[in-house]
Amino acid sequence: MSILSGLNPEQLKAVTLPKRSALVLAGAGSGKTRVLTTRIAWLIQTRQASPLNVLAVTFTNKAAREMLARISAMLPINTHGMWVGTFHGLCNRLLRAHYREAGLPQLFQIMDSADQLALIKRLMKGLNVDDEKYPAKQLQYFINDAKEQGLRAAQVETLDDFSCKLNELYAAYDELCQREGVVDFAELLLRSHELLSRSKPLREHYRGRFQHILVDELQDTSRLQYLWLKLLAGPDNTVFAVGDDDQSIYAFRGASATNMLSFESDFGAATVIKLEQNYRSHANILDVANALIRHNKARLGKNLWTAEGQGELLRLYRAVNDIEEAGFIVEEANALAAEGINLSDIAVLYRSNAQSRLLEHALFSAAIPYRVYGGLRFFERQEVKHALAYLRLVANPDDDGAVLRVINFPLRGIGSRSLAQLQEQALEQRCSLWQAALRRVENKVSGNDPVQRKGIEGFVALIEAMRSTCSGLALPEVIEQVIEQSGLRRHYQGQKDGADRLDNLGELTNAAATFVNENPEPSAQNLLADFLAHAALEAGEHQAGEGADALQLMTVHSAKGLEFHTVFISGLEEGLFPHEQSLVEAGGLEEERRLMYVALTRARRRLYLSFSQERMLHGQTRYGIASRFLGEIPIDLIKPVNCSLSNETSEPLVGELKPAHLDTAPAAFNIEAWSAWRVGQNVLHPKFGAGVIVNAEGRGSDARVQVNFHKAGVKWLALEYAKLTAA
DNA sequence: ACTACGAGACTTTTT
DNA sequence: GTCTCGTAGT
Numbered sequence: 001m002s003i004l005s006g007l008n009p010e011q012l013k014a015v016t017l018p019k020r021s022a023l024v025l026a027g028a029g030s031g032k033t034r035v036l037t038t039r040i041a042w043l044i045q046t047r048q049a050s051p052l053n054v055l056a057v058t059f060t061n062k063a064a065r066e067m068l069a070r071i072s073a074m075l076p077i078n079t080h081g082m083w084v085g086t087f088h089g090l091c092n093r094l095l096r097a098h099y100r101e102a103g104l105p106q107l108f109q110i111m112d113s114a115d116q117l118a119l120i121k122r123l124m125k126g127l128n129v130d131d132e133k134y135p136a137k138q139l140q141y142f143i144n145d146a147k148e149q150g151l152r153a154a155q156v157e158t159l160d161d162f163s164c165k166l167n168e169l170y171a172a173y174d175e176l177c178q179r180e181g182v183v184d185f186a187e188l189l190l191r192s193h194e195l196l197s198r199s200k201p202l203r204e205h206y207r208g209r210f211q212h213i214l215v216d217e218l219q220d221t222s223r224l225q226y227l228w229l230k231l232l233a234g235p236d237n238t239v240f241a242v243g244d245d246d247q248s249i250y251a252f253r254g255a256s257a258t259n260m261l262s263f264e265s266d267f268g269a270a271t272v273i274k275l276e277q278n279y280r281s282h283a284n285i286l287d288v289a290n291a292l293i294r295h296n297k298a299r300l301g302k303n304l305w306t307a308e309g310q311g312e313l314l315r316l317y318r319a320v321n322d323i324e325e326a327g328f329i330v331e332e333a334n335a336l337a338a339e340g341i342n343l344s345d346i347a348v349l350y351r352s353n354a355q356s357r358l359l360e361h362a363l364f365s366a367a368i369p370y371r372v373y374g375g376l377r378f379f380e381r382q383e384v385k386h387a388l389a390y391l392r393l394v395a396n397p398d399d400d401g402a403v404l405r406v407i408n409f410p411l412r413g414i415g416s417r418s419l420a421q422l423q424e425q426a427l428e429q430r431c432s433l434w435q436a437a438l439r440r441v442e443n444k445v446s447g448n449d450p451v452q453r454k455g456i457e458g459f460v461a462l463i464e465a466m467r468s469t470c471s472g473l474a475l476p477e478v479i480e481q482v483i484e485q486s487g488l489r490r491h492y493q494g495q496k497d498g499a500d501r502l503d504n505l506g507e508l509t510n511a512a513a514t515f516v517n518e519n520p521e522p523s524a525q526n527l528l529a530d531f532l533a534h535a536a537l538e539a540g541e542h543q544a545g546e547g548a549d550a551l552q553l554m555t556v557h558s559a560k561g562l563e564f565h566t567v568f569i570s571g572l573e574e575g576l577f578p579h580e581q582s583l584v585e586a587g588g589l590e591e592e593r594r595l596m597y598v599a600l601t602r603a604r605r606r607l608y609l610s611f612s613q614e615r616m617l618h619g620q621t622r623y624g625i626a627s628r629f630l631g632e633i634p635i636d637l638i639k640p641v642n643c644s645l646s647n648e649t650s651e652p653l654v655g656e657l658k659p660a661h662l663d664t665a666p667a668a669f670n671i672e673a674w675s676a677w678r679v680g681q682n683v684l685h686p687k688f689g690a691g692v693i694v695n696a697e698g699r700g701s702d703a704r705v706q707v708n709f710h711k712a713g714v715k716w717l718a719l720e721y722a723k724l725t726a727a
Numbered sequence: 728a729c730t731a732c733g734a735g736a737c738t739t740t741t742t
Numbered sequence: 743g744t745c746t747c748g749t750a751g752t
Contacts, residue, residue, distance in 0.1 A: 088742045185742045352738050415728045557739050579738050619743045
């Protein structure tokens with residue numbers, strides 16, 4: 001049976017496109033992964049390429065694994081030599097192979113975001129930077145943003161004193177990373193981009209090899225990733241990219257959907273193929289999604305359709321408060337389960353994680369099994385991070401971040417004082433903390449308290465003992481040794497909530513054993529570094545109760561790429577979804593709408609939309625207004641469960657938000673208004689001038705609105721007194 | 728050196 | 743409401 005059978009004409013055309021760069025605009029549920037993997041299989045099967053000539057980039061490890069699995073299912077080939085992975089994973093591979101040319105130590109370590117933030121805080125403390133004026137988070141954002149643009153500190157344009165200072169710190173940060181032999185996520189990409197652009201032989205070697213480059217989720221690529229692709233492709237190789245501009249929901253972390261717009265000209269793509277047939281949902285669901293996304297201006301334009309039936313209407317529920325909303329969802333989920341729908345085929349989606357608590361509570365009380373996605377991942381747990389820090393020290397003791405994490409954990413009497421002394425010494429002698437500690441122990445210098453010296457001496461002796469015991473041991477044994485010798489096991493045995501943590505440490509050993517099995521080749525020394533890289537790059541989907549039949553709880557972001565029989569979209573209120581923060585950002589509202597589009601297109605058969613008039617948020621009760629997105633949905637595709645579609649009855653809203661380009665939309669539906677003022681509305685104030693309403697709460701004489709004034713900033717105003725006029 | 732308590736934050740997230 | 747972080751107290 002041919003690998004091409006069962007493809008629709010557009011899919012077939014995309015899969016069998018001649019050797020030329022191409023862009024495939026693939027809507028939700030249109031079989032984009034299938035097209036991508038079949039294309040690879042087809043290239044290999046028809047001998048246009050060997051597996052070695054193919055490079056495929058995805059966004060998540062999960063997607064990469066799935067792609068490899070599908071290729072192996074189609075072709076009897078060894079996928080081991082193929083380069084299929086995330087941008088970060090592939091760059092890591094490249095840098096490990098050419099660490100010297102890249103100017104990195106052989107065992108360079110990868111920091112995750114938390115490690116990076118800790119390093120930044122440490123850097124700022126060392127330089128005596130006022131963290132009130134320059135928050136560490138902001139510097140982290142600045143650095144990552146610059147790197148995602150492909151810019152080193154020397155290339156960043158600074159317009160004011162503030163960004164000038166940040167940029168100075170960026171330079172100092174890079175220097176510190178280099179000294180410690182650590183690399184952040186964006187650095188992996190930037191470094192390998194620099195490597196390839198600097199070294200002509202390397203560039204030519206890889207260009208000669210990767211004649212077919214395939215890219216998944218192009219709409220989520222950053223500027224730097226795009227440049228990386230361009231550099232690797234050169235003038236002769238083909239790039240086959242798949243993406244959906246309507247599902248671009250990661251602009252906030254540097255993704256730019258404009259890469260989709262410039263792709264055709266930059267890569268000389270002759271063809272753009274649209275995949276618009278959806279194999280997932282019934283027509284009503286797609287019609288709603290199409291109607292909603294039409295309200296966005298910045299689009300390439302595409303309309304999903306299905307050969308399946310019309311299906312049922314979407315159900316809208318108006319709750320009195322958030323507790324009642326959760327109650328409704330629980331009831332309906334129970335009823336669906338009674339009808340024989342698997343709980344794991346039902347998802348409750350929400351905009352922000354904070355909303356899960358109440359739902360969890362309701363589900364727990366009703367004894368419905370559920371699983372929450374997101375949250376702490378396996379390799380991010382503190383006990384695992386501690387063990388990994390010891391491992392990092394076995395690989396490279398100059399890693400200051402690792403030293404600081406475990407120098408006094410488990411407690412060994414090294415307090416802030418002795419630590420400060422050590423840091424000062426390291427700064428003076430321009431060496432790592434480890435070097436400073438070694439010198440201190442060797443020379444027995446400085447007349448500090450003997451107890452403190454003993455602490456540091458103890459630590460140095462411990463790490464040295466570990467390094468010598470571990471040399472020659474297999475990786476899982478190394479981890480066992482580290483957990484034992486460090487005293488982590490003893491420490492957690494003595495804690496009352498330590499059992500779970502001990503389990504996780506055991507799981508870490510298992511993970512290492514699995515890793516060794518899957519990567520049989522390299523030498524023992526590199527295996528440790530490879531495992532640490534694996535731990536940093538793959539935060540780990542490791543979660544308990546994987547296979548159990550449980551209701552799925554997650555944010556809309558984490559639902560991307562998934563599908564369910566039934567989907568609940570909860571908390572459809574102004575300020576929550578669309579989120580209030582998004583309203584003040586350029587393009588924010590359109591991104592929120594794409595997010596809503598993603599949420600809608602997750603459902604195969606049934607879709608519930610719910611909102612609540614009252615909600616506890618940040619410990620305060622807020623009075624919400626139905627999301628504007630509900631007003632962008634055709635009225636005849638919705639069946640209200642308990643509220644009226646009040647087009648006929650309600651008074652026209654004062655200053656109702658309705659952008660001019662919406663005139664063509666089908667009869668939009670009005671929710672009864674709670675306030676004459678709506679979030680997102682432009683207003684004028686006699687004293688503060690022009691602004692936009694970003695939040696509203698209370699009713700009648702208690703009604704207040706929060707307004708972001710262009711000049712005067714954000715203010716809360718009581719509607720009874722403030723003389724606001726619509727603008 | 729360690730622990731406890733209070734202030735402030737708090738969208739989304741993969742790598 | 744709940745978590746993290748920093749400082750003051752033991």
